[in-house]
Amino acid sequence: MTRQPILSVRHLSTCFRTDHGVVTAVDDVSFDLYPGETLGIVGESGCGKTVTSKSIMRLLPEHLSFLKPESEILFEGKNLARVDEGTMRDVRGAKIAMIFQEPMTSLNPVFTVGWQLDEVLRYHTELDRDGRRARAIEMLRLVEIPNADKRMGEYPHQLSGGMRQRVMIAMALCCEPDILIADEPTTALDVTIQAQILQLMESLKTKLDTAIMLITHDLGVVAQVCDRVLVMYAGRAIEEAGIREIFKRPRHPYTKALLDSIPKAGQRRRGERLATIPGIVPSLFELPVGCRFQERCAYREARCDAEEPALVPSDDGRAVRCHFPLNPGDAPQPEIS
Numbered sequence: 001m002t003r004q005p006i007l008s009v010r011h012l013s014t015c016f017r018t019d020h021g022v023v024t025a026v027d028d029v030s031f032d033l034y035p036g037e038t039l040g041i042v043g044e045s046g047c048g049k050t051v052t053s054k055s056i057m058r059l060l061p062e063h064l065s066f067l068k069p070e071s072e073i074l075f076e077g078k079n080l081a082r083v084d085e086g087t088m089r090d091v092r093g094a095k096i097a098m099i100f101q102e103p104m105t106s107l108n109p110v111f112t113v114g115w116q117l118d119e120v121l122r123y124h125t126e127l128d129r130d131g132r133r134a135r136a137i138e139m140l141r142l143v144e145i146p147n148a149d150k151r152m153g154e155y156p157h158q159l160s161g162g163m164r165q166r167v168m169i170a171m172a173l174c175c176e177p178d179i180l181i182a183d184e185p186t187t188a189l190d191v192t193i194q195a196q197i198l199q200l201m202e203s204l205k206t207k208l209d210t211a212i213m214l215i216t217h218d219l220g221v222v223a224q225v226c227d228r229v230l231v232m233y234a235g236r237a238i239e240e241a242g243i244r245e246i247f248k249r250p251r252h253p254y255t256k257a258l259l260d261s262i263p264k265a266g267q268r269r270r271g272e273r274l275a276t277i278p279g280i281v282p283s284l285f286e287l288p289v290g291c292r293f294q295e296r297c298a299y300r301e302a303r304c305d306a307e308e309p310a311l312v313p314s315d316d317g318r319a320v321r322c323h324f325p326l327n328p329g330d331a332p333q334p335e336i337s
Protein backbone atom coordinates (compact mmCIF):
# COMPACT_ATOMS: atom_id res chain seq x y z
CA MET A 1 0.00 0.00 0.00
CA THR A 2 1.41 3.39 -0.90
CA ARG A 3 0.86 6.14 1.60
CA GLN A 4 -1.11 9.15 0.48
CA PRO A 5 0.34 12.55 1.32
CA ILE A 6 -1.83 14.75 3.50
CA LEU A 7 -0.47 17.86 1.79
CA SER A 8 0.98 18.16 -1.70
CA VAL A 9 2.63 21.37 -2.78
CA ARG A 10 3.17 21.53 -6.53
CA HIS A 11 5.03 24.21 -8.48
CA LEU A 12 4.54 26.76 -5.77
CA SER A 13 5.84 30.13 -6.95
CA THR A 14 5.24 33.15 -4.74
CA CYS A 15 5.97 36.63 -6.08
CA PHE A 16 6.14 40.06 -4.44
CA ARG A 17 5.46 43.34 -6.12
CA THR A 18 8.15 45.76 -4.98
CA ASP A 19 9.19 49.29 -5.90
CA HIS A 20 11.90 47.75 -8.07
CA GLY A 21 9.69 45.25 -9.84
CA VAL A 22 8.35 41.77 -9.23
CA VAL A 23 10.53 39.21 -7.43
CA THR A 24 9.91 35.49 -7.16
CA ALA A 25 10.71 34.60 -3.53
CA VAL A 26 9.63 30.96 -3.83
CA ASP A 27 10.37 29.53 -7.25
CA ASP A 28 8.61 26.37 -8.43
CA VAL A 29 8.82 24.44 -5.16
CA SER A 30 7.12 21.04 -4.85
CA PHE A 31 6.97 18.62 -1.92
CA ASP A 32 4.69 16.18 -0.13
CA LEU A 33 3.92 15.89 3.56
CA TYR A 34 2.78 12.49 4.84
CA PRO A 35 0.54 11.81 7.84
CA GLY A 36 2.46 11.59 11.09
CA GLU A 37 5.84 12.59 9.66
CA THR A 38 8.06 15.56 10.41
CA LEU A 39 9.42 17.26 7.32
CA GLY A 40 12.24 19.73 7.85
CA ILE A 41 12.53 22.78 5.60
CA VAL A 42 16.05 24.09 5.89
CA GLY A 43 18.11 26.91 4.50
CA GLU A 44 19.80 30.12 5.56
CA SER A 45 17.88 33.27 6.28
CA GLY A 46 16.21 34.69 3.17
CA CYS A 47 15.92 31.39 1.27
CA GLY A 48 12.10 31.44 1.18
CA LYS A 49 11.12 29.19 4.08
CA THR A 50 8.69 31.57 5.77
CA VAL A 51 7.20 32.68 2.45
CA THR A 52 6.58 29.00 1.64
CA SER A 53 4.71 28.42 4.92
CA LYS A 54 2.75 31.67 4.72
CA SER A 55 1.81 30.82 1.13
CA ILE A 56 0.34 27.51 2.32
CA MET A 57 -1.59 29.32 5.07
CA ARG A 58 -2.47 32.13 2.66
CA LEU A 59 -1.20 34.66 5.16
CA LEU A 60 0.68 36.92 2.75
CA PRO A 61 -0.73 40.38 2.01
CA GLU A 62 -2.75 40.09 -1.19
CA HIS A 63 -1.96 43.58 -2.43
CA LEU A 64 1.80 42.89 -2.29
CA SER A 65 2.06 39.26 -3.30
CA PHE A 66 0.60 36.64 -5.59
CA LEU A 67 0.99 32.97 -6.42
CA LYS A 68 1.77 32.10 -10.02
CA PRO A 69 -1.20 30.35 -11.64
CA GLU A 70 0.47 26.93 -11.83
CA SER A 71 0.89 26.84 -8.03
CA GLU A 72 -1.06 24.07 -6.29
CA ILE A 73 -1.48 23.46 -2.56
CA LEU A 74 -3.49 20.26 -2.43
CA PHE A 75 -5.19 19.46 0.87
CA GLU A 76 -8.33 17.38 1.44
CA GLY A 77 -9.21 17.42 -2.25
CA LYS A 78 -8.96 21.20 -2.52
CA ASN A 79 -6.33 23.47 -4.00
CA LEU A 80 -5.74 25.97 -1.20
CA ALA A 81 -4.06 28.27 -3.71
CA ARG A 82 -7.52 28.90 -5.18
CA VAL A 83 -10.08 28.65 -2.36
CA ASP A 84 -11.84 31.69 -0.91
CA GLU A 85 -10.97 33.34 2.40
CA GLY A 86 -13.98 31.74 4.16
CA THR A 87 -12.68 28.25 3.38
CA MET A 88 -9.18 29.28 4.46
CA ARG A 89 -10.54 30.50 7.80
CA ASP A 90 -11.91 27.02 8.49
CA VAL A 91 -8.62 25.42 7.49
CA ARG A 92 -6.39 27.74 9.52
CA GLY A 93 -6.12 26.70 13.14
CA ALA A 94 -8.54 23.80 12.91
CA LYS A 95 -6.82 21.75 10.19
CA ILE A 96 -3.49 23.42 9.58
CA ALA A 97 -2.03 25.34 12.50
CA MET A 98 1.10 27.45 12.56
CA ILE A 99 3.51 28.53 15.28
CA PHE A 100 6.10 31.23 14.87
CA GLN A 101 9.57 31.99 16.14
CA GLU A 102 8.40 34.81 18.35
CA PRO A 103 5.42 33.81 20.49
CA MET A 104 4.53 37.45 21.13
CA THR A 105 3.50 37.81 17.48
CA SER A 106 0.73 35.26 18.11
CA LEU A 107 -0.06 35.82 21.77
CA ASN A 108 -2.03 38.91 22.63
CA PRO A 109 -0.41 40.74 25.56
CA VAL A 110 -3.70 42.11 26.91
CA PHE A 111 -5.55 38.80 27.34
CA THR A 112 -4.90 35.92 29.73
CA VAL A 113 -3.62 32.58 28.53
CA GLY A 114 -6.99 31.02 29.35
CA TRP A 115 -8.92 33.65 27.39
CA GLN A 116 -6.75 33.13 24.31
CA LEU A 117 -7.12 29.36 24.36
CA ASP A 118 -10.85 29.82 24.87
CA GLU A 119 -11.09 32.06 21.83
CA VAL A 120 -9.59 29.41 19.54
CA LEU A 121 -11.91 26.74 20.94
CA ARG A 122 -14.94 29.03 20.70
CA TYR A 123 -14.25 29.66 17.03
CA HIS A 124 -13.52 26.10 15.97
CA THR A 125 -15.45 23.78 18.31
CA GLU A 126 -18.98 23.28 19.63
CA LEU A 127 -17.82 22.91 23.24
CA ASP A 128 -19.68 24.85 25.93
CA ARG A 129 -17.92 27.11 28.43
CA ASP A 130 -17.03 24.40 30.94
CA GLY A 131 -16.00 22.06 28.16
CA ARG A 132 -13.70 24.68 26.70
CA ARG A 133 -12.12 25.41 30.06
CA ALA A 134 -11.51 21.72 30.69
CA ARG A 135 -10.01 21.36 27.23
CA ALA A 136 -7.77 24.42 27.68
CA ILE A 137 -6.40 23.06 30.97
CA GLU A 138 -5.93 19.65 29.41
CA MET A 139 -3.91 21.26 26.60
CA LEU A 140 -1.69 23.20 29.03
CA ARG A 141 -1.01 19.95 30.87
CA LEU A 142 -0.27 18.20 27.59
CA VAL A 143 2.45 20.75 26.81
CA GLU A 144 3.79 20.14 30.32
CA ILE A 145 3.02 23.50 31.88
CA PRO A 146 3.02 23.11 35.65
CA ASN A 147 0.02 24.50 37.60
CA ALA A 148 -2.08 24.69 34.45
CA ASP A 149 -5.12 25.88 36.44
CA LYS A 150 -3.28 28.89 37.76
CA ARG A 151 -1.54 29.68 34.48
CA MET A 152 -4.94 30.08 32.79
CA GLY A 153 -5.36 33.39 34.60
CA GLU A 154 -1.93 34.76 33.74
CA TYR A 155 -0.86 37.14 30.97
CA PRO A 156 1.86 36.31 28.41
CA HIS A 157 4.38 38.70 30.00
CA GLN A 158 4.16 36.74 33.24
CA LEU A 159 5.58 33.66 31.50
CA SER A 160 9.15 32.79 30.54
CA GLY A 161 10.09 32.48 26.83
CA GLY A 162 9.93 28.69 27.00
CA MET A 163 6.52 28.74 28.73
CA ARG A 164 5.16 31.16 26.12
CA GLN A 165 6.30 28.86 23.35
CA ARG A 166 4.49 26.00 25.15
CA VAL A 167 1.30 28.08 25.31
CA MET A 168 1.62 28.76 21.57
CA ILE A 169 1.97 25.05 20.90
CA ALA A 170 -1.09 24.38 23.10
CA MET A 171 -3.07 26.97 21.12
CA ALA A 172 -1.91 25.51 17.82
CA LEU A 173 -2.79 21.96 18.82
CA CYS A 174 -6.02 22.48 20.76
CA CYS A 175 -8.22 21.78 17.74
CA GLU A 176 -6.15 18.72 16.84
CA PRO A 177 -4.99 19.96 13.44
CA ASP A 178 -3.80 17.44 10.85
CA ILE A 179 -0.78 19.60 10.13
CA LEU A 180 1.39 21.81 12.32
CA ILE A 181 3.68 24.28 10.58
CA ALA A 182 6.38 25.37 13.02
CA ASP A 183 8.48 28.27 11.71
CA GLU A 184 11.76 28.48 13.64
CA PRO A 185 9.89 27.52 16.84
CA THR A 186 13.02 27.32 18.96
CA THR A 187 15.34 29.89 17.41
CA ALA A 188 14.69 32.57 20.04
CA LEU A 189 15.23 30.16 22.94
CA ASP A 190 18.43 29.17 24.68
CA VAL A 191 19.86 25.74 23.98
CA THR A 192 18.46 23.92 27.03
CA ILE A 193 14.92 25.23 26.55
CA GLN A 194 15.21 24.59 22.82
CA ALA A 195 15.97 20.92 23.51
CA GLN A 196 12.96 20.70 25.86
CA ILE A 197 10.60 22.21 23.29
CA LEU A 198 11.87 19.89 20.54
CA GLN A 199 11.41 16.93 22.85
CA LEU A 200 7.89 18.12 23.60
CA MET A 201 7.06 18.43 19.89
CA GLU A 202 8.40 14.94 19.31
CA SER A 203 6.24 13.44 22.07
CA LEU A 204 3.13 15.37 20.93
CA LYS A 205 3.60 14.15 17.38
CA THR A 206 3.38 10.57 18.63
CA LYS A 207 0.41 11.28 20.92
CA LEU A 208 -1.65 13.31 18.45
CA ASP A 209 -0.41 11.89 15.14
CA THR A 210 0.05 15.36 13.68
CA ALA A 211 2.16 15.85 10.57
CA ILE A 212 4.74 18.57 11.18
CA MET A 213 6.49 20.93 8.82
CA LEU A 214 9.45 22.18 10.81
CA ILE A 215 11.14 25.24 9.39
CA THR A 216 14.63 26.05 10.58
CA HIS A 217 18.00 27.40 9.50
CA ASP A 218 19.64 24.88 11.82
CA LEU A 219 20.38 21.36 10.61
CA GLY A 220 21.18 20.48 14.22
CA VAL A 221 17.49 20.99 15.06
CA VAL A 222 16.50 18.90 12.04
CA ALA A 223 18.70 16.05 13.23
CA GLN A 224 16.77 15.86 16.50
CA VAL A 225 13.23 15.62 15.16
CA CYS A 226 12.82 15.27 11.38
CA ASP A 227 12.15 12.23 9.22
CA ARG A 228 12.82 13.94 5.92
CA VAL A 229 14.38 17.21 4.78
CA LEU A 230 13.87 19.70 1.98
CA VAL A 231 16.79 22.11 1.59
CA MET A 232 16.03 25.50 0.05
CA TYR A 233 18.39 28.03 -1.46
CA ALA A 234 17.45 31.44 -2.89
CA GLY A 235 13.83 30.41 -3.42
CA ARG A 236 14.65 27.03 -4.95
CA ALA A 237 14.38 23.50 -3.60
CA ILE A 238 17.90 22.18 -4.04
CA GLU A 239 17.91 18.85 -2.22
CA GLU A 240 15.41 16.46 -0.70
CA ALA A 241 16.23 13.29 1.20
CA GLY A 242 15.58 11.20 4.29
CA ILE A 243 17.22 12.37 7.46
CA ARG A 244 19.87 9.63 7.61
CA GLU A 245 20.92 10.06 3.99
CA ILE A 246 21.21 13.80 4.20
CA PHE A 247 23.57 13.64 7.15
CA LYS A 248 25.58 10.71 5.85
CA ARG A 249 25.75 11.47 2.16
CA PRO A 250 24.66 15.02 1.28
CA ARG A 251 24.59 15.45 -2.49
CA HIS A 252 24.31 19.21 -2.88
CA PRO A 253 27.43 21.24 -2.02
CA TYR A 254 25.14 23.69 -0.18
CA THR A 255 23.76 20.93 2.04
CA LYS A 256 27.33 19.82 2.74
CA ALA A 257 28.32 23.38 3.62
CA LEU A 258 25.32 23.63 6.01
CA LEU A 259 26.36 20.36 7.64
CA ASP A 260 29.96 21.52 7.99
CA SER A 261 28.74 24.64 9.78
CA ILE A 262 27.01 22.71 12.58
CA PRO A 263 29.19 23.03 15.68
CA LYS A 264 30.30 19.62 16.91
CA ALA A 265 29.82 18.85 20.61
CA GLY A 266 32.54 20.48 22.67
CA GLN A 267 34.03 22.25 19.67
CA ARG A 268 32.51 25.62 20.23
CA ARG A 269 34.03 27.73 22.94
CA ARG A 270 32.32 30.48 24.84
CA GLY A 271 32.04 33.66 22.85
CA GLU A 272 33.21 31.98 19.68
CA ARG A 273 31.09 32.67 16.64
CA LEU A 274 29.21 29.93 14.86
CA ALA A 275 30.91 28.67 11.75
CA THR A 276 29.13 30.06 8.71
CA ILE A 277 29.29 29.54 4.99
CA PRO A 278 31.41 32.27 3.36
CA GLY A 279 29.45 34.70 1.18
CA ILE A 280 25.74 35.50 1.15
CA VAL A 281 22.53 34.29 -0.45
CA PRO A 282 22.14 36.23 -3.74
CA SER A 283 19.53 38.97 -3.89
CA LEU A 284 16.33 38.04 -5.68
CA PHE A 285 16.91 41.08 -7.88
CA GLU A 286 20.32 39.85 -9.03
CA LEU A 287 20.00 36.13 -9.43
CA PRO A 288 22.87 34.74 -11.47
CA VAL A 289 22.47 32.89 -14.75
CA GLY A 290 23.15 29.25 -13.92
CA CYS A 291 23.24 27.73 -10.45
CA ARG A 292 22.16 30.12 -7.70
CA PHE A 293 24.81 28.70 -5.35
CA GLN A 294 27.72 29.13 -7.85
CA GLU A 295 29.37 32.10 -6.09
CA ARG A 296 29.82 30.18 -2.86
CA CYS A 297 30.38 26.70 -4.19
CA ALA A 298 33.66 24.87 -3.62
CA TYR A 299 32.97 22.58 -6.58
CA ARG A 300 32.08 25.21 -9.19
CA GLU A 301 32.73 24.45 -12.87
CA ALA A 302 32.08 26.43 -16.07
CA ARG A 303 28.75 24.69 -16.62
CA CYS A 304 27.47 25.91 -13.25
CA ASP A 305 27.73 29.53 -14.43
CA ALA A 306 26.13 28.84 -17.79
CA GLU A 307 23.05 26.83 -16.99
CA GLU A 308 20.87 26.29 -13.93
CA PRO A 309 20.65 22.63 -12.99
CA ALA A 310 17.22 20.99 -12.79
CA LEU A 311 16.01 19.28 -9.62
CA VAL A 312 16.58 15.64 -10.55
CA PRO A 313 14.90 12.86 -8.59
CA SER A 314 16.76 9.58 -8.19
CA ASP A 315 15.48 6.03 -7.70
CA ASP A 316 16.29 6.09 -4.01
CA GLY A 317 13.58 8.71 -3.34
CA ARG A 318 16.02 11.61 -3.20
CA ALA A 319 16.35 14.66 -5.39
CA VAL A 320 19.17 17.10 -6.01
CA ARG A 321 19.63 20.25 -8.11
CA CYS A 322 23.32 20.12 -9.05
CA HIS A 323 25.31 19.42 -12.22
CA PHE A 324 27.98 17.65 -10.19
CA PRO A 325 26.35 16.08 -7.14
CA LEU A 326 28.50 14.74 -4.32
CA ASN A 327 28.12 11.18 -3.04
CA PRO A 328 26.15 9.98 -6.06
CA GLY A 329 26.01 6.53 -4.42
CA ASP A 330 23.85 4.11 -6.31
CA ALA A 331 21.91 6.83 -8.12
CA PRO A 332 21.47 6.05 -11.81
CA GLN A 333 24.41 7.41 -13.76
CA PRO A 334 23.83 9.22 -17.06
CA GLU A 335 24.37 6.87 -19.96
CA ILE A 336 27.45 7.54 -22.04
CA SER A 337 26.86 7.00 -25.72
Ligand SMILES: Nc1ncnc2c1ncn2[C@@H]1O[C@H](COP(=O)(O)OP(=O)(O)O)[C@@H](O)[C@H]1O
Nearest residue numbers: 016018025044045046047048049050051052284
Ligand atom coordinates in the same frame (compact mmCIF):
# COMPACT_ATOMS: atom_id res chain seq x y z
N1 LIG B 1 6.75 41.56 1.67
C1 LIG B 1 7.84 41.26 0.95
N2 LIG B 1 8.20 42.02 -0.12
C2 LIG B 1 9.30 41.72 -0.85
N3 LIG B 1 10.10 40.68 -0.61
C3 LIG B 1 9.81 39.89 0.43
C4 LIG B 1 8.66 40.13 1.27
N4 LIG B 1 8.63 39.18 2.24
C5 LIG B 1 9.70 38.37 1.99
N5 LIG B 1 10.39 38.81 0.92
C6 LIG B 1 11.62 38.21 0.36
O1 LIG B 1 11.42 36.83 0.17
C7 LIG B 1 12.64 36.13 0.39
C8 LIG B 1 12.40 34.97 1.30
O2 LIG B 1 12.09 35.44 2.59
P1 LIG B 1 11.70 34.45 3.79
O3 LIG B 1 10.76 33.41 3.30
O4 LIG B 1 11.25 35.29 4.92
O5 LIG B 1 13.10 33.77 4.13
P2 LIG B 1 13.43 32.73 5.30
O6 LIG B 1 12.19 32.46 6.07
O7 LIG B 1 13.97 31.54 4.58
O8 LIG B 1 14.47 33.41 6.11
C9 LIG B 1 13.64 37.15 0.95
O9 LIG B 1 14.51 37.53 -0.08
C10 LIG B 1 12.76 38.30 1.36
O10 LIG B 1 13.45 39.51 1.21
Ligand SMILES: [Mg+2]
Nearest residue numbers: 049050051183
Ligand atom coordinates in the same frame (compact mmCIF):
# COMPACT_ATOMS: atom_id res chain seq x y z
MG1 LIG C 1 11.83 32.81 8.09
